[in-house]
Amino acid sequence: MKFFVEKMSLGFCGFFGRHFCQVMRQNFAQSCEKKLNDQINMELKACHQYLAMAYHFDRADISSPGMHKFFIQASAEEREHAEKIMKYMNKRGGAIILSSVPEPIPCFQSSLAALKHALQMEMEVNQHLLDLHTLAGKESDPNLCDFIEANFLQEQVDGQKVLADYIRQLERAQNEVGDYLFDKYMGATSGMHGDK
Template sequence: MAFGFRYCGRRHMAMIMRQNFAKCCEKKLNDQINMELKACHQYLAMAYHCDRADVSSPGVHKFFLQASTEEREHAEKIMKYMNKRGGLIRLSAVPEPMPCFEDTLAALKYALEMELEVNQHLLDVHALAGQQNDPNLCDFIEANFLQEQVDGQKVLADYIRQLERAQSELGEYLFDKYITAAGMHPPSVDPKGH
């Protein structure tokens, strides 16, 4: 009983600094956290599938491993934000990922579908924040996620198209070498040449 009382007291302290943060936005952000962790888990499974000796795609392995790390970082960023706003983080069980794919092209297509789903949910969070007159949440979503999502979707779409054009084992081998050099988010070019 004493533990429950202390917990409620601490929860009350978090609530006293809460301002203009609707419960529906808190719930939607919790959904987003869990969606990011699901994507992290899926990318991790995909990465280590590509690392198997019978698949042997080190470039694709590295790409999916980087994507897994980014998804985990997104979840952590949202959790830090929730704590700043006085929200309560609710993590759910992470579903079992798809263990393997027919080939790299199928894995990339699945990754693009996953990214589109994550992006749509972020857009829904942003729209809800606008409806709830929460400019801070709108700004947080815009500043930290929206452009990166669009950039990531473009990279995946490009990779899918390039691999569709290759359509041979030699093509997959060369694609793997290409992706090793490119990474998920190639460095942006400074228009001033710096």
């Protein structure tokens, strides 16, 4: 009876659900689980930062609807990535651990500065994915390797190329008219990763 009461205090779903996850878990190293949790939190941090960037460009004194639209789409994509990894974690029997999201940078001096910051973030996220893929290989986890390859690696490279192109285009158009025209162009694009 004491065992049952202790387990009920943990919550029916908490104890029995977690127990089932452990039963179904196969070839999923704790190091990979930890690294996946880190990746989830990186994606959510990027989502939060892109959201802050989007609404910076929506301010009346900035008024860049194209940049606003671009960063809103980027924020949604990062959240999608985090959710995709969380669903995968549940399939593998892992425990999802969300950490607090750091405060984002609230404003940027220019569109160019924001795009350079976005490229830096994307490169950090990509490096973490590459490290995760390497770890999965060392842990002999082909399923995790396949998941990363199929869902993230090419998309990251494509997104980095788009950002690098935008940065170069904006560098060449550095005056108010050029900035205005670039923003109009951004409003007509379909985001970092195109239409899905």
